[in-house]
Amino acid sequence: xxxxxxxxxxxxxxxxxxxxxxxxxxxxxxxxxxxxxxxxxxxxxxxxxxxxxxxxxxxxxxxxxxxxxxxxxxxxxxxxxxxxxxxxxxxxxxxxxxxxxxxxxxxxxxxxxxxxxxxxxxxxxxxxxxxxxxxxxxxxxxxxxxxxxxxxxxxxxxxxxxxxxxxxxxxxxxxxxxxxxxxxxxxxxxxxxxxxxxxxxxxxxxxxxxxxxxxxxxxxxxxxxxxxxxxxxxxxxxxxxxxxxxxxxxxxxxxxxxxxxxxxxxxxxxxxxxxxxxxxxxxxxxxxxxxxxxxxxxxxxxxxxxxxxxxxxxxxxxxxxxxxxxxxxxxxxxxxxxxxxxxxxxxxxxxxx
Numbered sequence: 317x318x319x320x321x322x323x324x325x326x327x328x329x330x331x332x333x334x335x336x337x338x339x340x341x342x343x344x345x346x347x348x349x350x351x352x353x354x355x356x357x358x359x360x361x362x363x364x365x366x367x368x369x370x371x372x373x374x375x376x377x378x379x380x381x382x383x384x385x386x387x388x389x390x391x392x393x394x395x396x397x398x399x400x401x402x403x404x405x406x407x408x409x410x411x412x413x414x415x416x417x418x419x420x421x422x423x424x425x426x427x428x429x430x431x432x433x434x435x436x437x438x439x440x441x442x443x444x445x446x447x448x449x450x451x452x453x454x455x456x457x458x459x460x461x462x463x464x465x466x467x468x469x470x471x472x473x474x475x476x477x478x479x480x481x482x483x484x485x486x487x488x489x490x491x492x493x494x495x496x497x498x499x500x501x502x503x504x505x506x507x508x509x510x511x512x513x514x515x516x517x518x519x520x521x522x523x524x525x526x527x528x529x530x531x532x533x534x535x536x537x538x539x540x541x542x543x544x545x546x547x548x549x550x551x552x553x554x555x556x557x558x559x560x561x562x563x564x565x566x567x568x569x570x571x572x573x574x575x576x577x578x579x580x581x582x583x584x585x586x587x588x589x590x591x592x593x594x595x596x597x598x599x600x601x602x603x604x605x606x607x608x609x610x611x612x613x614x615x616x617x618x619x620x621x622x623x624x625x626x627x628x629x630x631x632x633x634x635x636x637x638x639x640x641x642x643x644x645x646x647x648x649x650x651x652x653x654x655x656x657x658x659x660x661x662x663x664x665x666x667x668x669x
Contacts, residue, residue, distance in 0.1 A: 343396075345369050346403020351610050352410035352573060356388045365394070365408060373406065388413055395575045400616045407575040416571035416603070420532040426494030430487070430503060434480050438503050441473040461550020461557070462509040463542075477510040485511050485520060492524045498533035505536050509543035513550075513557045521547065522559060529565040534574055541566075541580035548587055563588045563596050570604040570611075578611060582622035589629055601630050601658045609651055620647075627654040 347369055350361055364382040367374045376394045383392040393409040411417065429435075448454045448467035455466040462478075465471050481488060488511070491504040505528040511521045525547065528540035544561065551559035566588065569581035589596055600608075608630070611623035624647060628638035631653035641650050 343373055343404060345371050345373060345406045347400050347615060348406045348408060349614050349616075350408045350410065351575075351578075351607075351614075352412065352415065354415070354606070355412055356386060356410060360386050361389075361408065361410065365406075367406070373404075379408075383408070383410070390415075390417075391573055393573045393575070397575060397579075397616075397619070405616055405619075409573040409575055409578075411573040416568075416607075418568050418572045418577070419530070421527070421530050423496065423498075423532055424494045424501075425496050426490075427496065428487070428490050428494050429497065429500050430491055430507075431480075431484060434477075434484060434507070435500075435503060437473060437476060437480065438507065441470065441477075444470045444473055458546040458549040459553055461513065461554065462546050474510070477507055481507050481510040482512045485517060489520055489524045492528050498531075498536055501528065501531060501533065502535040502539045504528075505531075505539040506543055508540075509546045513554075513559070515558070518557055518559050522561060526562060526565055529569065534576060537569070537574075538576055538580065541569075541577075541584060545580075545584055545587070548584070552587075561588060564599070567600055567603050570607040578607065579619065579622075582608075582611060582626065586622045586625050589626065592629060597630060600626065601654075605630065605654070605658050609655065612647065612651055624650065627651055630654045631657050 345367060348362075348365070350358060353361065361383055362368070364386055365374065365379050366382065367379070373396060374394070379394045380392045383389060383394075390411045390413055392411070395407045395409070396404050397407055398404055430438075444467065445454065445465075448465060448470050451467070453465075453467045454470075456463045457466075458464075462474070464474055488504045488507055491500050492508070495501050495504070505525065508521050508524055508528075511517055513521075522544075525540050525544045528536050529544070531537050531540070547559065548561045551557050551561065563585060566581040566584045569577045570585070572578055572581070585600065589600065608623045608626050612620050612627050614620040614623075621642065624642060625638055628641065628650050631650060633641070633650065633653070638650070641647070
């Protein structure tokens with residue numbers, strides 16, 4: 317059932333945008349964003365993609381296979397997201413040779429699984445989420461440190477996770493690390509946010525989620541990022557929990573070839589850099605400045621904003637100035653300041669793209 321999670325996310329975005337099908341409902345490309353490119357020819361990538369705005373979406377596997385054959389390309393990822401002017405965006409991620417690389421865990425081989433009653437309850441929840449998206453009632457409250465959706469049925473199912481996760485926390489932790497089944501690991505990653513907070517259990521939850529952020533399966537990483545976001549919100553509102561979220565793997569995910577990884581990481585890091593911790597900002601600029609700059613230049617404003625905020629903080633701008641520059645369309649002014657703040661050599665590297 318986890319294979320539907322990305323579909324749900326895309327459907328939710330369409331619902332939020334107000335997009336509604338009429339006439340020909342065949343999905344067509346609204347715009348194309350190519351990222352991760354610094355040396356490889358953009359013209360060759362577009363030719364290998366074999367599709368442009370207004371065209372039908374290409375087969376992802378076929379497009380990636382063609383792009384991967386371009387000299388200098390290590391791997392690629394083609395992914396659809398919603399929406400620019402109510403039209404789907406096709407994001408094309410490129411990892412070039414000698415570029416920053418996100419190392420994922422090798423696939424585990426253990427046969428540990430979640431209790432059937434917990435897995436069944438989770439599948440019921442996914443079915444309920446689908447209904448809430450269709451009804452445009454998918455808002456959620458994270459103030460407790462875990463998601464509680466506005467939809468009553470979804471919320472009731474989520475509340476039922478709390479005692480079940482408490483009873484099975486050690487097993488869920490094992491599933492995250494040892495199960496060969498990515499669906500099991502993805503379920504476990506989402507469910508961890510409902511675990512009990514305490515001196516030992518909080519650390520179990522955050523350590524397991526940090527591990528899951530480096531899982532080789534995208535759905536596992538996506539659910540881990542979603543759960544970590546909720547845990548971080550709760551930790552901020554309830555400092556007595558003593559939870560600290562390390563930003564390391566979110567920073568590394570900004571260099572992922574997968575668009576969803578970059579999107580989740582940028583959203584998480586906006587929260588994690590709110591206090592302007594100098595060590596965190598230093599690592600962010602050192603490890604991910606080129607990715608932040610190119611993401612902040614994306615045409616879709618909703619997708620570009622988190623990276624723009626990060627660039628503004630790296631440039632040393634206060635929050636009010638960042639907000640005003642965004643409203644006034646001064647994106648390049650802020651990005652140049654971010655580049656200048658990190659040194660001339662980095663600026664030359666990114667300007668060359």
